[in-house]
Amino acid sequence: MLIAANWKMYKGPREARAFSEAFRAPKGVEAVICPPYVSLAATLESGHVVFAQNVHWADEGAFTGEISAPMLRELGVTGAIVGHSERRQHFGETDETVARRTLAALESGLRVIACVGESLEERETGQMELVLRIQVEAIADGVGTHSGLVLAYEPVWAIGTGKTASPEQAKEAHALIKSFLDVPVLYGGSVKPENAAELLSQPAVDGALVGGASLEVESFTAICQAAASLS
Numbered sequence: 001m002l003i004a005a006n007w008k009m010y011k012g013p014r015e016a017r018a019f020s021e022a023f024r025a026p027k028g029v030e031a032v033i034c035p036p037y038v039s040l041a042a043t044l045e046s047g048h049v050v051f052a053q054n055v056h057w058a059d060e061g062a063f064t065g066e067i068s069a070p071m072l073r074e075l076g077v078t079g080a081i082v083g084h085s086e087r088r089q090h091f092g093e094t095d096e097t098v099a100r101r102t103l104a105a106l107e108s109g110l111r112v113i114a115c116v117g118e119s120l121e122e123r124e125t126g127q128m129e130l131v132l133r134i135q136v137e138a139i140a141d142g143v144g145t146h147s148g149l150v151l152a153y154e155p156v157w158a159i160g161t162g163k164t165a166s167p168e169q170a171k172e173a174h175a176l177i178k179s180f181l182d183v184p185v186l187y188g189g190s191v192k193p194e195n196a197a198e199l200l201s202q203p204a205v206d207g208a209l210v211g212g213a214s215l216e217v218e219s220f221t222a223i224c225q226a227a228a229s230l231s
């Protein structure tokens with residue numbers, strides 16, 4: 001089972017190093033840490049599996065503020081999150097750019113956690129299935145199934161809100177996503193030590209992408225332990 005810590009724009013190198021030295025992944029779980037770019041090197045020092053939070057599709061070029069897959073690989077980073085809803089919402093990420101980033105990263109030998117998920121309005125107006133289909137097919141059209149590709153189902157209404165999809169909702173969405181593209185699917189959206197075991201024990205839930213609760217060693221370890229006890 002894969003449990004990924006998305007630190008978002010938290011933890012500079014000093015805090016990242018302190019976390020990384022204190023954290024030990026329990027046996028039976030693959031723990032992946034996704035720090036901000038400036039803290040990638042400090043997190044790698046303790047031997048953890050480290051992914052970036054984004055990656056550009058070009059190897060190099062005039063793309064101010066972007067980072068490429070070969071640059072990440074040179075550092076020892078082995079994967080990247082792509083298409084997080086915060087990037088879609090605040091930074092103009094589209095299904096097309098998500099697909100381009102995903103394809104380039106996989107072709108460069110990085111693993112990818114590609115994020116999909118519906119907004120509350122989309123869910124409430126009955127568009128969840130359509131939205132997930134469009135988002136997943138954009139990735140599938142470019143890439144298909146690939147051993148380095150994992151999807152994350154992150155309902156936008158559950159990210160950083162304290163609201164969690166019910167186990168039933170997660171089960172249903174994961175099965176739907178897998179019917180579009182049969183790759184492992186992580187659940188993301190207010191995963192905490194208290195709800196991790198129930199969510200992770202649902203069929204078709206292959207791990208978790210954790211934001212807020214990944215910032216403290218204790219809570220992230222507890223989530224990893226919940227996953228380990230299921231595997």
Ligand code: PEP
Nearest residue numbers: 159160188189190211212
């Ligand atoms: C995320 O950042 O991907 C996430 C799911 O955040 P949170 O766990 O805080 O909802």
